[in-house]
Amino acid sequence: MLKKLFGKKEDKVSEEIIYAPLSGRLMNIDEVPDPVFSQKMMGDGMAIEPTNGEIVSPVDGEIIQVFHTKHAVGIRSKSGMEILLHIGLETVSMNGEGFDAHVKEGDKVKVGDPLLTCNLDLIKEKAASTISPIVITNGDIVQTFTKEALVDVEKGTSRIFQVVVK
Template sequence: MLKKLFGKKQEKVSEETVFSPLNGQLIEIEKVPDPVFSQKMMGDGVAIEPTDGKVVSPVDGEIIQLFHTKHAIGIKSSSGMELLIHIGLETVNMNGEGFEAHVKEGDKVSVGDPLITCDLDLINEKATSTVTPIVITNGDIVESLSKENSGSVQNGQSKIFQVKIK
């Protein structure tokens, strides 16, 4: 009897696939030329060297943060996982120049929905790098993470990691 009562309160493990938010080359997070990301201070994940500036949603979820400089965006997926997409390195110093947001905080999004468009040439000129980390910022809810580590990726189509939520 008690087992049945308490058994119902346990959360079910859910799995979620995270798709690439950009077209480009997938690289390991440890190879990002910024210690905040390469040492996983913000969380675990992967990064992409983009070939164009069209950033789309990698998951079904809700926009929980859009930085006023539009260089980074936070999404809470339907499983509760929180993802940060940080477009380029040292792009905060661009103060939004070259970035156009297509969503706002509170918007619901699906995989492939446009989030941000950015000018890669301008980022190359004014920032350190176009490398874009995609990290899980609430890793404490993750039971396991299976990452793709390299290869060419298509936005909204290529799987970059599979997550099991506790």
């Protein structure tokens, strides 16, 4: 009771499951053919080689960033984990061509809610790859990180990793 009155927070460990934001083949982040992601410069995570251009929320949370080129979106989960979804590699140079955003900063989302759609054929033509990293950008709050087996995944329903946040 007193802790609530005086604003002290209890140390809670929060466990979260991150679901596939895209349908396709799940792969380890170190397999991504871009050193920014494969060397985990942005953070640890997984990647998906997508089979369609529908991108959904992997967690319940809030949209904290939609890049003006619509090739990436940042989400803060309920535990405070910040997740970057980066669609394709070197897609920023497409300047939004072939991408549509269905959310904006501040929107609340649930697992499976539509975030973006993209034209995979156009990405194959104009960018380096359709491989799409899913990265935890504030990994300092992560206590444990458990990756799922590398299999084909379905957006919004397949688990890709589980995290326990400090």
